[in-house]
Amino acid sequence: MIPLSVPNIIGNEWEYVKDCLDTGWISSAGEYVNKFELAIKDYTGSKYAIACMNGTAGLHISLNLANIGSDDIVIAPNLTFVATLNSISYTGAQIILIDAFNDSWQIDVNLIQKWLEKNTETKIINGKPTTFQKSSGKKIGAIVPVYVLGGFVEIDKLLKISYKYGIPLIEDSTEALGSFKNKKHAGTFGLTGVISFNGNKIISTGGGGMILTDNEKIAIKAKHITTTAKKDPLHYFHDEIGYNYRLVNILAAIGLGQIEKFSTILKRKKEIDFIYRSELSGIADIKFQKNSASSNPNCWLFTFRTKKMSKLLNYLNSKGIQSRPLWTPMNRLPMYSKLNYISENDYSNQLYEECISIPSSSNLKQSDQEIVVSAIKNFYNK
Numbered sequence: 164m165i166p167l168s169v170p171n172i173i174g175n176e177w178e179y180v181k182d183c184l185d186t187g188w189i190s191s192a193g194e195y196v197n198k199f200e201l202a203i204k205d206y207t208g209s210k211y212a213i214a215c216m217n218g219t220a221g222l223h224i225s226l227n228l229a230n231i232g233s234d235d236i237v238i239a240p241n242l243t244f245v246a247t248l249n250s251i252s253y254t255g256a257q258i259i260l261i262d263a264f265n266d267s268w269q270i271d272v273n274l275i276q277k278w279l280e281k282n283t284e285t286k287i288i289n290g291k292p293t294t295f296q297k298s299s300g301k302k303i304g305a306i307v308p309v310y311v312l313g314g315f316v317e318i319d320k321l322l323k324i325s326y327k328y329g330i331p332l333i334e335d336s337t338e339a340l341g342s343f344k345n346k347k348h349a350g351t352f353g354l355t356g357v358i359s360f361n362g363n364k365i366i367s368t369g370g371g372g373m374i375l376t377d378n379e380k381i382a383i384k385a386k387h388i389t390t391t392a393k394k395d396p397l398h399y400f401h402d403e404i405g406y407n408y409r410l411v412n413i414l415a416a417i418g419l420g421q422i423e424k425f426s427t428i429l430k431r432k433k434e435i436d437f438i439y440r441s442e443l444s445g446i447a448d449i450k451f452q453k454n455s456a457s458s459n460p461n462c463w464l465f466t467f468r469t470k471k472m473s474k475l476l477n478y479l480n481s482k483g484i485q486s487r488p489l490w491t492p493m494n495r496l497p498m499y500s501k502l503n504y505i506s507e508n509d510y511s512n513q514l515y516e517e518c519i520s521i522p523s524s525s526n527l528k529q530s531d532q533e534i535v536v537s538a539i540k541n542f543y544n545k
């Protein structure tokens with residue numbers, strides 16, 4: 164089987180993990196957590212980086228620190244991995260789903276703008292714009308854009324919306340480590356951004372996450388609340404209900420080994436992307452995800468669009484080439500099917516029916532990539 168997207172252990176991971184085991188620092192305290200946070204902070208250019216146990220926890224805490232609760236509405240894409248919506252649901256907020264752009268597959272910011280214009284009113288409260296849904300009086304508490312497959316959302320337009328309506332952005336940049344726009348890293352534009360180190364991500368700690376923010380207060384609070392809100396380590400005095408969302412030292416040790424090799428991993432991802440694009444362009448009805456000119460995406464998981472997706476998926480999997488459709492859109496999942504879904508053309512469902520992801524691990528051998536390419540060409544008789 165040629166796998167879809169697996170970890171690539173090529174650095175000091177073994178040595179660092181052995182150090183944890185040798186010294187007994189395997190759990191929730193230890194220097195690797197600090198070192199990993201520092202490395203991600205430096206790489207992304209974020210002022211602060213706070214490690215946590217996974218991306219979902221990072222999103223939950225971010226929403227929590229943006230004061231999102233059951234009186235709020237949060238705007239999110241219909242085309243995403245379920246964790247985006249789950250993390251919002253944990254806060255009790257109501258969710259508005261927005262369709263995707265047909266070409267970039269990212270949240271359609273024009274639909275957000277239209278929906279806000281028609282359905283909300285903005286008041287100045289404590290000197291700041293604050294936006295409420297006219298019908299329910301609920302506050303629009305946050306927008307959670309997702310960098311689908313590590314590509315860039317229309318961040319400039321989102322920032323304008325955020326500023327005009329006073330709605331914070333919590334960036335689900337879980338898939339976007341290594342993606343930049345005009346040299347600024349994904350997840351560093353909004354109030355917070357979140358990176359995931361899940362097993363299939365561009366680098367992995369097995370499971371892990373990182374909250375990025377430039378806001379000192381949020382950073383301090385994020386560290387505090389993800390580590391059980393312990394004020395006094397001797398007397399175990401906790402000053403609020405916190406979470407045990409820590410990234411443990413042994414996983415941070417793996418993360419440090421991974422990020423130290425990130426330039427090699429990222430370079431290989433881009434080579435893989437370049438080869439697939441060159442080999443597959445012009446074949447039948449194949450179309451690629453469109454990225455804006457000023458963005459430099461991480462090419463995390465190679466995905467293309469074809470009306471024959473379903474048949475091709477079965478064909479490739481039967482040949483031992485692991486392939487996958489995009490996520491079932493949120494409005495098709497039982498727990499989210501009754502949410503208000505804002506769409507004019509339902510592109511997210513078309514994309515789900517037509518997009519296929521193919522092997523893109525950074526340790527994919529050249530000979531295996533050739534096998535994938537020729538299988539796809541064979542399928543289309545090219």
Ligand SMILES: Cc1ncc(COP(=O)(O)O)c(C=O)c1O
Nearest residue numbers: 217218219244246247337359361
């Ligand atoms: C778009 C998106 N959001 C959220 C997550 C959640 O991250 P994690 O699996 O680290 O909880 C993931 C990845 O798994 C994801 O792809």
